[in-house]
Amino acid sequence: MDLLECYERVYSTKGYLSQIVDEIKLIELEVMVIYEQMSCHADVNDSESYLLESSQEKSPAVQDIVVGLDDDVLEIKTRLCSFSSKLEIVSLVGMGGIGKSTLARMVYDDPFIQYHFSIRAWVTVKDHRVKGLFLGLLDGIVEFTAEIHEKHSEQLEEMLYRKLKHNRYLIVLDDVWSTEVWGKIRRCFPDDKNGSRILLTTRLTKVALHAKSDSAPYCLKLLDLEESWELLCQKVCGRKFDRPDLEDIGKKIAGRCQGLPLTILVVAGQLSKLPRTRMCWQIFAKTVGSIVTDEHEKCLDILALSYRNLPHHLKACFIYICAFPAETAIRVQPLVKLWIAEGFLTTGKQKILENYAEECLEDLVNRSLVIVKQRKSNGRVKSCAVHDLLRDFGLREAQRENFFHFPEFFATADTLNCGRRLSYYRAASIEVPWKPLLPLSRTLLLFGYPRSLPRSQLLGPLQYKLLRVLRILHVTFNFFPPQVLQLVHLRYLALTVKEPECPESISRLWNLQTFILATRGVLNLPKTVWEMDNLRHVCLGNGCFLPNPMSSFNGCKVLTNLQTITYMDITSCTREVAENIPNLKKLAIRGRREWDSSQPSSYVLDSLFYLKQLEKLKLRYHNLSSMDFCPSNLKKLVLNRCSFSCGFTSSLCMLPNLEILKLEHVQxxxxxxxxxxxxxSNLKYLKKVSSYxxxxxxxxxxxxxxxxxxxxxxxxxxxxxxxxxxxxxxxxxxxxxxxxxxxxxxxxxxxxxxxxxxxxxxxxxxxxxxxxxxxxxxxxxxxxxxxxxxxxxxxxxxxxxxxxxxxxxxxxxxxxxxxxxxxx
Known part of the structure; x- marks a missing residue:
């Protein structure tokens, strides 16, 4: 056996380590249960008595316990029984397992609702054919016979229409997946202006809006910690919880379910089988994730329906989100840049890729697959996340489809030889891929800070010549790594470098779209940057000096694709620079820290007038006397630690399209x-952060x-x-x-x-x-x-x-x- 084969065999088992650890924890839990049952009992009778007490102590986990829906039930009942006499559609929207059907059933069975509507019918839609839907609705209205079953769809539709005519009815369409289904059955619901209602549940906002576009659907929210604990407690212990010593551990277990009722019920089912001792619950709390995902595939099957109904490009986008560490809010702007660099999205010339990517993200939100953590001042998503249960499903799909690999958890020989995208959560875990066994790797994402990592270990990925995406921000290089200049396929580059320098040969990366470099000070970009005509976003935290393009410089081009520069040093604000970045949309300019400058920044910033497409501008450390230099297209303005002189406001309010204004620590x-x-005249959002x-x-x-x-x-x-x-x-x-x-x-x-x-x-x-x-x-x-x-x-x-x-x-x-x- 040669050295390379031995090396392969050693690391082929690495991916099973995490699985083995989980199995050991489960075995440990079982051993502790046995130990708890047998300890402190001298004879068989005592042991039998203990087991009897344990079985009596456990709750039967009553299935009809519902928590956190009282306000929702009241709201839906109010909508169903409103004074409007015309036929109304009330839509419930939420992710799988959040309780849409449970809420609908509670309303449907409510005594007042039964009294208010003379006819009620319920059908679960999913992917049923039209005839099946008609049969399902008629089954709750008329006595079902074989003759009815033999009728055609058109006959069933007419029969249903006649039965509902002149009656106040409530129809529940549960789990609707497509607008086509609604379009086919809509005609069979007569509107006799008698207050009839249709209650529709769906995971897709698009379906809800298609059914009723003039009002917003009712969106169910995840449970908070107290509600999660209440549901878990009642499912495990019944109506009365008499073990306050377990409350802290119980809340920790409930918190790991992240407010999704489906997850809480699965966890409660397992927890109810264990003796209520502190040691058993502590061990159980450490294995909540594996219990949900490994022993209850039905949860993932329920949630997988949303994924399987996605278009191909949205499947790639969703799995990519799942590659990020759990329990973090993911910033949208870098995320969409990664999607574009990966080539997931294509669009016509009339639509900007970044805008289309944000529309795709909103689509995932509307499909209840992605959770919005924070929105921007303009209403767009600023940061997002994915529920852990959905994330676990996404990780499995990523491995199964060879889309993404996580060598820390699933390292196999195949992964090490054909992993096209690699994601690491700890820099210290980077060991295996630094050997030359990954000729096909296109993406490397590194999250987290290393405790101790040999510097030579970081140079491995820089040998992967086909890399398109390289993100290593939490590891600091002393200097810009020269090996990066050989990665000519790079589209996305994000590094942290101690010394603010950028080599002239950076222009070799002619495919580069996004350039992120975190450094100590102001970075002097070389003149060769004007050759990189694919650049879309340049993000340099402490500022950069962008030299004037020289007319005699060979290969000088207008950077028509460049949309973002953050931050640019004020000395780069020249007319020559502005005229060669004509499509810039977002710009941040860093001035000098001294506010009492003898010459106001407004004179230096006059060149911004030539940026006709500029929509977002942030100014930091500037002494401003007016805003006349701003282009008329400006929609968002952020002024941070700036000082204003007399008459400043008069010019500021003259910006005709300004919608968002943020004044942060200004004087x-x-x-x-x-x-x-x-x-x-058009300002919609005003934010003031100031102690002055x-x-x-x-x-x-x-x-x-x-x-x-x-x-x-x-x-x-x-x-x-x-x-x-x-x-x-x-x-x-x-x-x-x-x-x-x-x-x-x-x-x-x-x-x-x-x-x-x-x-x-x-x-x-x-x-x-x-x-x-x-x-x-x-x-x-x-x-x-x-x-x-x-x-x-x-x-x-x-x-x-x-x-x-x-x-x-x-x-x-x-x-x-x-x-x-x-x-x-």
Missing amino acids: FEQHSWNLTEEVF LRVWNASEVNFPKLEHLVLKRCYLESIPHEIGNIYTLQRIEVHSCSVVVEISVRRVQEEQKNMGNDSLNVSISQKGSLKNSIPNATLGLKNSIPNATLDFLRRNWYWSTLDFEEEPFVYRNDMLCCDPNGSP
């Missing part, structure tokens, strides 16, 4: 922002179309009460602001309620302190609040010290995963 003159005749602004004077005239207002770390004297009069305003968010701001916002909401406006939604999180908002007389706050209110606040609020220091700048553009509760 206004005299700490006040006074709006008089300035009108932001004290006075804000405005009215509904200044923001006629504002929909969403966000205040974060604001210590204003008050909020303009006329803001509430903006008829388009839907939501006000307050985060970590002073109590004065919170009181003002609540007052605005109360005034609107008194005027009959109940649609204004106010959200206050991380409630503020009074130490820096009330006692400071220099701000005039004492004069703005009645004495009685001040006395009440001083007696009932805890005063703590607020930190006004600036947040350190953290580069997030290169990150794929973020804190689910954070805002990257």
